[in-house]
Amino acid sequence: MGLIKKLPVYTEHIPGGSLVTTSVNSVLTMAQAKSLWYLLFGTACCAIELMATGASRYDFDRLGMIFRASPRQADIMLVAGTITKKMAPRVKRIYDQMAQPRYVLAMGGCAIGGGPFYYDCYSVLKGVDKIIPVDVFVPGCPPRPEALLQGCLEVGKKIRTLKLDEWS
Amino acid sequence: MTKAELTAHITTTFSGQVTVIENTQPEPYFIVKPEDLVAFARFIHDDSALQLTFLMNLAGADTGERYEVVYNVCSYQLKHRIFFKIQLPHDNPEFDTVIQVWPGANWFEREVWELFGMTVRNHPNLTRFLLEDDWNEGFPLRKGWTGTDFIPLPDRG
Amino acid sequence: MAEELRTEDMTMNMGPQHPSTHGVCRLVLTLDGEVIKDCQPVIGFLHRSIEKMCENRTYAQCIPLMDRFEYCTSMSCNWAFCLAAEKLSDIKVPERGEYLRVIMGELNRIASHLIFVGVTPMDCGALTPFLYTFRERERIMDLFEMTCGQRLTYNYIRIGGVAKDIPPEFIPKCREFLDIFEEKIRDYEKLLVDNPIWIARNKGVGIITPQLVYDYCISGPSARASGVNFDIRKNDPYSIYDRFDFDIPLGTGGDCYDRFNVRVNEMRQSARIVAQALDHLPDGEIRVKVPLKFKPNPGEVYSRRENSRGEMGVYLVSDGSTKPFRIRARGGSFSHLQAVPHIVKGLKIADLVAIFASMDIIMPEIDR
Numbered sequence: 001m002g003l004i005k006k007l008p009v010y011t012e013h014i015p016g017g018s019l020v021t022t023s024v025n026s027v028l029t030m031a032q033a034k035s036l037w038y039l040l041f042g043t044a045c046c047a048i049e050l051m052a053t054g055a056s057r058y059d060f061d062r063l064g065m066i067f068r069a070s071p072r073q074a075d076i077m078l079v080a081g082t083i084t085k086k087m088a089p090r091v092k093r094i095y096d097q098m099a100q101p102r103y104v105l106a107m108g109g110c111a112i113g114g115g116p117f118y119y120d121c122y123s124v125l126k127g128v129d130k131i132i133p134v135d136v137f138v139p140g141c142p143p144r145p146e147a148l149l150q151g152c153l154e155v156g157k158k159i160r161t162l163k164l165d166e167w168s
Numbered sequence: 169m170t171k172a173e174l175t176a177h178i179t180t181t182f183s184g185q186v187t188v189i190e191n192t193q194p195e196p197y198f199i200v201k202p203e204d205l206v207a208f209a210r211f212i213h214d215d216s217a218l219q220l221t222f223l224m225n226l227a228g229a230d231t232g233e234r235y236e237v238v239y240n241v242c243s244y245q246l247k248h249r250i251f252f253k254i255q256l257p258h259d260n261p262e263f264d265t266v267i268q269v270w271p272g273a274n275w276f277e278r279e280v281w282e283l284f285g286m287t288v289r290n291h292p293n294l295t296r297f298l299l300e301d302d303w304n305e306g307f308p309l310r311k312g313w314t315g316t317d318f319i320p321l322p323d324r325g
Numbered sequence: 326m327a328e329e330l331r332t333e334d335m336t337m338n339m340g341p342q343h344p345s346t347h348g349v350c351r352l353v354l355t356l357d358g359e360v361i362k363d364c365q366p367v368i369g370f371l372h373r374s375i376e377k378m379c380e381n382r383t384y385a386q387c388i389p390l391m392d393r394f395e396y397c398t399s400m401s402c403n404w405a406f407c408l409a410a411e412k413l414s415d416i417k418v419p420e421r422g423e424y425l426r427v428i429m430g431e432l433n434r435i436a437s438h439l440i441f442v443g444v445t446p447m448d449c450g451a452l453t454p455f456l457y458t459f460r461e462r463e464r465i466m467d468l469f470e471m472t473c474g475q476r477l478t479y480n481y482i483r484i485g486g487v488a489k490d491i492p493p494e495f496i497p498k499c500r501e502f503l504d505i506f507e508e509k510i511r512d513y514e515k516l517l518v519d520n521p522i523w524i525a526r527n528k529g530v531g532i533i534t535p536q537l538v539y540d541y542c543i544s545g546p547s548a549r550a551s552g553v554n555f556d557i558r559k560n561d562p563y564s565i566y567d568r569f570d571f572d573i574p575l576g577t578g579g580d581c582y583d584r585f586n587v588r589v590n591e592m593r594q595s596a597r598i599v600a601q602a603l604d605h606l607p608d609g610e611i612r613v614k615v616p617l618k619f620k621p622n623p624g625e626v627y628s629r630r631e632n633s634r635g636e637m638g639v640y641l642v643s644d645g646s647t648k649p650f651r652i653r654a655r656g657g658s659f660s661h662l663q664a665v666p667h668i669v670k671g672l673k674i675a676d677l678v679a680i681f682a683s684m685d686i687i688m689p690e691i692d693r
Contacts, residue, residue: 043349045478051440051459052462055455084373085300086300116393119322120377122305123374229651244555247561270542271663272541299369300369320381
């Protein structure tokens with residue numbers, strides 16, 4: 001948005017057209033932030049809210065986000081649902097298969113810190129950030145679709161602040 | 169059949185020994201000896217007046233003094249139901265499988281073995297399925313079990 | 326060209342992360358080319374030990390945990406648990422509370438079947454019904470949100486009644502939804518029922534015989550599609566279901582096509598029940614006064630409910646204290662997944678996807 005407002009300042013009119021100067025970093029990070037393709041990784045209840053966010057009322061596609069089933073084709077992993085200790089090595093494996101630059105959004109109480117399954121539970125991993133680095137946490141049980149959309153916009157804002165050599 | 173008719177039919181017709189538990193629910197409740205389990209299951213499944221073909225639930229329980237395995241069965245055709253259970257001692261809990269009567273009991277029995285530690289004789293595939301593959305902390309649903317990474321709920325009165 | 330073709334069997338993994346496994350289920354397939362020779366489900370990836378947790382919580386604290394047992398129909402799970410606790414202590418729920426429970430339970434059944442009607446064609450490749458059905462589902466979520474504040478895990482049905490009364494705008498909005506719903510069901514049918522691709526993918530695929538239904542204790546719409554007429558609401562009525570007039574849709578072939586049609590017709594019947602309940606909704610109390618630390622009489626009880634996926638049962642043992650001694654919650658999918666390896670032998674992988682989707686299996690019921 002900042003680039004478009006300042007466009008008249010940076011534009012030079014030359015015969016036959018015009019020229020815009022900007023930095024490669026801001027164009028590439030804007031392109032990345034506006035088209036994050038997410039990996040369908042719903043395990044539990046939050047997966048239903050993820051599907052509802054992708055449906056027609058709260059549309060993910062207007063933010064440029066479309067679902068992909070394969071980790072090789074995805075930019076962001078939306079970890080939606082409880083991660084058990086049996087599932088944890090598989091989560092790590094799928095995260096390793098994603099190509100860089102890759103981002104992770106932890107959706108729901110269970111993915112953040114165990115959620116309602118923190119006490120008296122012997123099989124739940126209490127937070128997915130114990131095995132993979134998480135960029136944005138979206139709290140809720142399950143979070144509303146609007147909260148999830150805001151979480152994805154926050155990931156976009158975070159991407160805009162990164163420098164080229166920090167992409168990893 | 170009503171509760172009284174079911175109780176009367178089963179206690180008079182079954183060849184082994186069956187104890188009736190008094191309860192306030194509409195289903196009759198029996199205690200069967202572990203040795204008679206398969207014969208009892210076959211009897212209630214095949215008998216034309218009972219036809220108890222639908223195994224609704226098979227659950228294990230740890231009462232503190234002994235283990236119990238509870239069976240809740242009902243009939244698709246005649247629409248009545250009964251409960252029965254077997255009681256096993258703490259030091260050697262073993263019982264026979266009823267897969268030959270109800271093939272759908274397969275995973276129920278596997279779960280009872282995995283979470284309580286009760287061995288099921290003649291089961292085709294008694295392997296771990298709910299817990300992690302390298303689980304070595306005992307049997308979680310027994311009373312008084314605690315494991316590593318088990319944070320109990322604080323008691324706030 | 327004189328090389329010999331290698332024809333040994335291949336073992337392939339349809340892993341826990343897969344768009345068509347409806348949650349985290351792993352299927353280990355033994356394949357001869359594209360034909361399945363054996364299929365072994367590996368489960369336990371969502372084992373959250375709800376039963377052990379319930380043993381250390383009061384009855385009121387168990388209800389939100391039971392929500393997560395089967396999140397597509399949380400009202401059902403709440404209701405099954407409350408039925409069990411009420412049976413132990415002979416609590417009689419007031420009339421308005423019963424009618425509200427029926428309205429919410431049936432709306433929840435419609436919402437769950439809408440997920441099914443949206444996601445099953447998606448597995449077979451048709452993406453449009455998903456967008457249509459979730460649009461209707463959002464209207465039901467609006468109704469639930471205005472009543473209890475939540476969209477998915479409601480914690481609404483409590484021991485002795487329901488938590489809150491419906492606001493005045495609920496009834497007109499619900500009637501508006503029911504008025505347009507029949508036309509929307511016809512839209513879904515226009516897209517799929519006579520569609521040659523849908524018929525080729527589903528008709529004659531994955532036939533479940535009545536003998537398989539009896540052997541593996543299959544219940545719910547999957548059993549009714551094979552012709553077994555068994556619905557707990559008619560055969561073993563609980564609550565006030567004997568006052569309503571509704572039909573039980575039955576199928577004849579037991580294939581995927583019939584299972585789909587049975588569920589679509591069940592949505593119509595549920596809408597009929599909700600309309601009748603709204604017409605006869607009485608005034609009065611919604612809940613009987615029950616102490617916060619509820620102590621039922623000691624005993625054992627098994628309460629069952631007709632859920633959208635089969636029979637939902639709760640076996641509850643109480644020792645007279647404020648915490649349940651043992652809970653064993655039983656969902657329909659636990660038995661259905663045991664039958665899947667017997668249905669898919671000899672079929673192709675694409676058929677496995679269609680069968681898995683049509684059985685409407687959901688993993689938290691299996692793993693708990």
